């Protein structure tokens with residue numbers, strides 16, 4: 108229950124004093140302040156509110172270890188498009204995972220590969236899934252050329268398991284295997300990432316998602332499709348394959364689960380499926396407003412936990428800040444191929460979108476004629492925008508450097524799709540025999556925007572050019 112008192116308590120907890128003050132004394136300090144309509148101190152309603160606050164913010168440090176949660180029985184596994192979940196085994200009632208940090212030859216999209224760092228042969232690392240009450244033991248083997256560590260972002264755990272190199276543990280040297288162990292005391296969407304030489308190692312791809320399922324899910328937790336998407340950004344100079352982790356502003360490969368459109372795998376749902384998408388953002392410098400077409404969603408959780416239903420809010424664009432997760436949920440009520448993408452237009456460009464001169468409105472034909480004898484095949488681009496780049500590259504009119512991808516897009520069912528990067532498609536179909544990619548949507552007759560006829564223009568009194 109959100110009351111004014113809770114809000115005051117929680118905002119007090121966000122203040123600097125909370126870093127050193129024991130929770131109990133902080134709460135009692137706040138008790139002395141007059142707080143409008145909150146229940147009187149000492150009343151049972153007051154104590155109940157206090158307990159709820161403590162429970163929702165502190166979790167249960169003595170959470171019992173329960174039998175390991177099993178897929179299909181205790182939880183419905185999540186789907187990581189273009190990715191996978193990390194396998195585990197049970198040893199004496201403990202769920203045992205093994206992450207191996209290593210160099211990975213990773214494909215961002217057809218035509219662009221990177222020498223990245225990842226886990227278990229993947230960029231990003233596989234999604235770690237567990238259930239509240241699970242005792243988890245996660246081995247981390249370092250096969251990199253540099254020391255590393257793994258931090259479990261948003262997770263309650265003993266301080267020495269938090270994975271901050273130098274602060275909480277010795278860095279894991281190349282060749283060493285460390286062991287992290289804790290009891291899962293919460294549910295929600297979290298992340299893991301290197302917390303040693305962070306700029307370099309996260310810029311190289313050392314990150315992944317964590318999902319903890321509730322032990323006793325309420326009916327509103329159940330969904331039909333539960334997707335996980337990590338947002339990140341890279342700098343890869345066209346013609347090279349090593350991400351540049353020193354880049355600070357000019358990222359040119361923007362990814363969902365480390366894939367750039369057209370490399371992203373679509374999200375497939377059947378009509379009226381309940382869909383959850385768990386976004387995480389570990390980009391170096393950019394927040395990403397992720398927008399869905401044809402629907403709105405509710406923001407249902409952050410990496411601070413579930414938002415009570417009365418406090419959830421509807422949006423069509425959820426801002427996923429750096430270092431945060433956001434869960435959104437919606438009903439797939441509208442059939443079709445719906446775009447879902449970051450709304451920052453520069454995050455919809457693949458490599459080469461940056462550092463271009465502004466040519467809008469300039470007639471380049473004279474320049475091209477003059478340069479033709481010197482540079483056969485030369486074509487000035489950009490005088491009508493960037494949309495034509497992809498088309499020219501796709502048709503072979505324009506060469507691109509080895510190991511690089513066009514600025515934008517891919518061939519779509521109607522025309523060239525002029526978006527790349529942090530873009531994917533939510534495919535909703537009335538009937539599905541499987542959740543495999545169903546291909547392009549077949550629009551019912553008369554439901555596609557098309558050129559107006561002469562008769563229609565005359566009927567509606569709309570003057571047409573030409």
Ligand SMILES: [Cu+2]
Pocket residue numbers: 393394395396449450451454529
């Ligand atoms: Cu973005």
